[in-house]
Amino acid sequence: MGRGHVIRLADAPLPMDERGRGAHVLEDLIARIAGLPIRAACPAVVQEFGLMATKITEECINCGACEPECPNQAISQGEDIFVIDPKLCTECVGFHDEEACAAVCPVDCCVPDPAIVESEQVLFERAKALHADKTFPQFADLPASLSRFRKAK
Numbered sequence: 001m002g003r004g005h006v007i008r009l010a011d012a013p014l015p016m017d018e019r020g021r022g023a024h025v026l027e028d029l030i031a032r033i034a035g036l037p038i039r040a041a042c043p044a045v046v047q048e049f050g051l052m053a054t055k056i057t058e059e060c061i062n063c064g065a066c067e068p069e070c071p072n073q074a075i076s077q078g079e080d081i082f083v084i085d086p087k088l089c090t091e092c093v094g095f096h097d098e099e100a101c102a103a104v105c106p107v108d109c110c111v112p113d114p115a116i117v118e119s120e121q122v123l124f125e126r127a128k129a130l131h132a133d134k135t136f137p138q139f140a141d142l143p144a145s146l147s148r149f150r151k152a153k
Contacts (some may be wrong), residue, residue, distance in 0.1 A: 019139055054091055054099060055119040056082050059109040066101035066110060075101060084110075093120055093147045094127035094136055120149040 056066070062082035067075045067082060074088035084101070092099050101110040121139060124147070128136050137143070144150040 034069040037143070053113055053116045054084060054089060054101070054110060055113050056084055056101075057109040057111060059107050061107055061109075062108060065104045065106060069100035069104050071095040071100065072127070081109075088128070090127040091118070091127055091148070093149065094131075094148060096148075097145050098148050117118060120147055124152045 005151070056075075060079065062077070062081060064077075064145065067077075069075075070089075071092060071094075072088045074085045074087070074089055074090075077081055077083075086113065096103075099110060102108070120142075124136070124139055128134075137146070144152070
């Protein structure tokens, strides 16, 4: 099996586990272990195993420009470089038309991980959960100024 393949366990649904997760979780876990791209980044896998659609690479110079720009306080100083907490990152959906960390990074080390892709809706729901005190538009009405997914191409 080469890179770019997605593992499918079965077309028939598998029983849910005790946390309400089904076959898609197993597919994503197996794909991740095999080093293959996971499809649509199952939110349960992303959250539980700390997978991240946006990452800070080793090129980080520890300037700290990204940390105060994050609307979710998802960025902090790690052992060697700044790190992103996947439970808090929304890729700025609901806040900006681009990822704020990437916009201010002087060395372009805040980058998407092509092996892990989270949907706009998953990111938007996370933003709403993290900021329960904030009023957000309905998902269908989310303007391009609040999501990079809606920018004209």
